[in-house]
Amino acid sequence: MLDLIIKNGKIVDGTGNPWLAGDVGIQQGAIVAVGQLSQEAHRTIDAHGQVIAPGFIDGHCHSDLMILDYPNSEIKLQQGVTTEVVGNCGLAPAPFFPETASLLQTYVEPILGKTSWEWPWNTVEQYMQTVAKASISENIATYVAHGALRIAVMGFANRPATREELDRMKGLLEEGLRAGAIGFSIGLLYAPGSYTSREEIAELCSVLPQYNGLFSTHIRGEGNNLIPSIKEVIWIAEKTGVSLHISHLKAAGKANWGKILEALELVEEARGRGMDVTVDVYPYNAGSTMLTTVLPPWVLEGGIECTLDAFRDPQMRRRVREELGSEQKDWDNLVYSTGWSSVIISSVQTAANRHLEGKHIEEISELRGQHPVDCVMDLLIEEGGKISIVYFHMSDTDVKEVIRYEKSLIASDSLHCETGKPHPRLYGSFPRIFAKYVREEKTLSLEQAVRKMTSFPVQRFKLGKRGLIVPGYIADIVVFDPDTISDTATYQDPRQYPTGISQVIVNGEITLANGQHTQARPGAFIPAQHQCCNH
Structure with a gap:
């Protein structure tokens, strides 16, 4: 007898192939059967009229501390998200050493949030262990973050790193990769990332190939410097032979609207030379960051x-x-x-x-x-x-171009925000894709949208056997109504859950049932999987 059967649904399996009618059988946390199933199960979900899809992957967010403060992760589960990737933009809470502790905390708090408890880790590995031991409702993977590395070694010094400092940063990066980090992230727009030359970044990236680590970057400029900034990170990736992922690709500032096409051409040209380059995008024409970002870097x-x-x-x-x-x-x-x-x-x-x-x-x-x-x-x-x-600072037309682009995946870039009015992407990014870009504007098909949230990010971030409705894969699953799924969060009233998502299953356990959190916490820390099935 199976643990759970989801019956009578439209199975959108994550490959991008057309949906098929059928059932999904789950046993011991894994998908064991897909099709017209006759087996009995301890629990049955009737998904008539609804889509059965792999759980969505939020491949760029800033929930590094939120996952420990709010382990139920209801904000993300209500969107169908079953896995988040943290440590983005060079921003992370580790490594965290006493001599630079206050520098790191004041640096990350506007993005990651402020905790009421002492951080119990020093190294990236210890942060991972803290998450792994926590009882959480969704899965987490992480990068090693450049900003945290540089602060740990040289604070906010606006100068090139010495050879000794570079070696220390490389050692810390390697420790994190060895412990299971998926790669190395940098925020070149933010100090101290903005103080770092492309040559210094390339030296750090030289650690990545032996771990098959991904180089993920918030580029140095997204406005007037958009094109040279993309050329810079492509140069780094090409020089070091690493895979490159460009975070939240955009053309910022009205004078730069339309340049997104040139930016995408640069990505295509790099891929044409055999480079592995991808991007992500969030479905809004406004960004969110810290106020200090608007200041001159010095x-x-x-x-x-x-x-x-x-x-x-x-x-x-x-x-x-x-x-x-x-x-x-x-x-x-x-x-x-x-x-x-x-x-x-x-x-x-x-x-x-x-x-x-x-x-x-x-x-x-x-x-x-x-x-x-x-x-x-x-x-x-x-x-x-x-x-x-x-x-x-963005154009809706440019946002649509990046969403449509075949090599883009969907992410939220959401910030932890306990007070005030957070960007609505924290509550609505994934349902918004279906409401606005699938149903209303028909920018994507249903199957294309699901692929950009599931198998594509799983492959990109080396998350193992997730992201597909295939026997043998982990049962991270979302059930939603394709006709009603929609974001309700707005800029003036952002703290609103979306509609149309009925069930969310994480590692085989129902965590959202009929739109309500079950209080189950089956989530896990996911170390990088260097072998990922390519479907």
């Missing part, structure tokens, strides 16, 4: 605390105002092209400023009677540098 030398102290210097403030008020060649000054009205405060730390959440910088500066740049610096001082933002 401002963050020495870390957040040094920056906040420097903001009290009138000469420093004058220089920041001047640079943000003009176009820059060495870094993307996106607020110059998009304006301060495109930068929305999504989360602050203090109750005194909570009323500013949901307002844009131009509006806040008018309320305060300040220049927008002075307003930004003062807000950062008041909030200890820990302010998250939503940033409207």
